[in-house]
Amino acid sequence: MIPRYSRPEMVAIWSPESRYRIWFEIEALAAEAMAQLGTIPAEAARAIRERGARRVGEIGPAEVEQIDAIERETRHDVIAFLTWLGEAIGPEARFMHQGLTSSDVLDTCLAVQLTRAADLLIADVDAVLAALRRRAEEHAHTPTIGRSHGIHAEPTTFGLKLAGHWAEFHRARRRLVTAREEVATCAISGAVGTFAAVDPRVEAHVARHLGLAAEPVSTQVIPRDRHAAFFCALAVVASGIERLAIEIRHLQRSEVREAEEYFHPGQKGSSAMPHKRNPVLSENLTGLARIVRGYAVPALENVALWHERDISHSSVERVIGPDATVTLDFALMRTAGMMEKLTIYPKRMLQNLESLGGVVHSQKVLLALTQAGLSREEAYRAVQRAAMATWTKLGDPAGRSFREELLADPEVAGRMDVASLDAAMNPAKDFAHVEATLARVFGQA
Numbered sequence: 001m002i003p004r005y006s007r008p009e010m011v012a013i014w015s016p017e018s019r020y021r022i023w024f025e026i027e028a029l030a031a032e033a034m035a036q037l038g039t040i041p042a043e044a045a046r047a048i049r050e051r052g053a054r055r056v057g058e059i060g061p062a063e064v065e066q067i068d069a070i071e072r073e074t075r076h077d078v079i080a081f082l083t084w085l086g087e088a089i090g091p092e093a094r095f096m097h098q099g100l101t102s103s104d105v106l107d108t109c110l111a112v113q114l115t116r117a118a119d120l121l122i123a124d125v126d127a128v129l130a131a132l133r134r135r136a137e138e139h140a141h142t143p144t145i146g147r148s149h150g151i152h153a154e155p156t157t158f159g160l161k162l163a164g165h166w167a168e169f170h171r172a173r174r175r176l177v178t179a180r181e182e183v184a185t186c187a188i189s190g191a192v193g194t195f196a197a198v199d200p201r202v203e204a205h206v207a208r209h210l211g212l213a214a215e216p217v218s219t220q221v222i223p224r225d226r227h228a229a230f231f232c233a234l235a236v237v238a239s240g241i242e243r244l245a246i247e248i249r250h251l252q253r254s255e256v257r258e259a260e261e262y263f264h265p266g267q268k269g270s271s272a273m274p275h276k277r278n279p280v281l282s283e284n285l286t287g288l289a290r291i292v293r294g295y296a297v298p299a300l301e302n303v304a305l306w307h308e309r310d311i312s313h314s315s316v317e318r319v320i321g322p323d324a325t326v327t328l329d330f331a332l333m334r335t336a337g338m339m340e341k342l343t344i345y346p347k348r349m350l351q352n353l354e355s356l357g358g359v360v361h362s363q364k365v366l367l368a369l370t371q372a373g374l375s376r377e378e379a380y381r382a383v384q385r386a387a388m389a390t391w392t393k394l395g396d397p398a399g400r401s402f403r404e405e406l407l408a409d410p411e412v413a414g415r416m417d418v419a420s421l422d423a424a425m426n427p428a429k430d431f432a433h434v435e436a437t438l439a440r441v442f443g444q445a
Helices: 007-014 016-037 043-057 061-074 079-087 093-097 102-140 157-182 200-210 225-252 280-295 297-300 312-342 346-353 359-371 376-394 402-408 419-423 427-431 433-440
Strands: 144-147 151-159
Touching: 007 312, 016 043, 016 061, 016 079, 016 102, 043 079, 043 093, 043 157, 043 346, 061 079, 079 093, 079 102, 079 151, 093 402, 102 157, 102 200, 102 225, 102 433, 144 157, 144 346, 144 427, 151 157, 151 346, 151 402, 151 427, 157 225, 157 433, 225 312, 280 297, 280 312, 297 312, 297 427, 312 376, 359 376, 359 402, 359 419, 376 402
Parallel strands: none
Antiparallel strands: 144 151
16 A cells, blocks of 8 residues: 555545544444443443543544554553553543453454445446446447457447446446445454353444444454455456456557547656657556455455464455555546546547458358358358458558459359348448447446
8 A cells, every 4th residue: 555556535444543443433332332231330331432532533643653652562452552542531441342352343343444445446436337338328339340369350339348348347336335245244242252241232232333234153253254255356346447458558559549548738658759658547557456356365365264263364454455445446546537538539440440451341241141042161261262362462452352352252253242242241230239239238227
């Protein structure tokens, strides 16, 4: 998590000040529930809430350092916080943390942080979806070449291309919503999760006020399969970002130049070559996606803990919780901005589509010849023969277009006249179902 790839709202979720405020809220809510049950005096719960709130409300770098100084002695973060907080609460502090264990505070806090982070990420995906849909509808009928294996295949539209990415991010949004729901769990069950020293109603009270569900069996820690699913969902979102970024990178290549990232006034592409306009945003997104995906593996490895608990997961989550969410938040913001301002060149798309002399219509001719009586094998040989003759002589003044090669082939000419061939190669056939496809895609919204 570095400032270059961070946004303040997401960073704030993971700040020490935010973490300690959540810890305090968990402790205060637990105390209030215990007071209602008669486990601790009501006056103690009020003192914890009122005096603790004043103490935590003033927390800043100096106070964080005070807690850190206590931790350097105690070698325990939760005890250090409780010690610092107890100094302000006074004698009633002895009723704080009654029956709780550190994992109750830490795991419930992490659930709050991850759900808050998920809310920001879902909003980020919404921004990407809005940008993709707007550009897809804008270019619904902009012809471009579809490619398979990086080679010209058949015509499509740029709108359909973007609609495919929209659909992927729409699925990603659903996964994030599911991951948020799964990770939004609270555990206030005490040592080894038996509720031996704390009433389950305390957990229910804390969970309800924090907007969480109570973990059915916490075993002292919340099971890490929930967290693994969360970080895997983030990894899939990152892969969707990379797939879109790679598409833009390829389309911006000088030989293609069908679309390119917006080039700002005053922007410089190279310290050596003034002409350069590089796909720096999409290249950056490719790298950020690798980082987010990389956190899925340690999250999966965190699932296997010893018995009712250990802390092998703790150090991992201190890193991947902030880093994965902050990085993905930034990447989604950058993706939305890149697509909003993407410069698109419809004329260049059409030039590229037509650059192979018409061979991209080979399937339509193949099908027309089978309808005219040739077997599929015979039709395939005839069409491929004409296509290869065109392909190998591209740029040669003596070369002929695909249409001309077909008309010069006796086997084809014997089955199709000029009008039939032109009808078969009519580009309108490629785009007959564009509106229906887009309606199907965006009908999911």
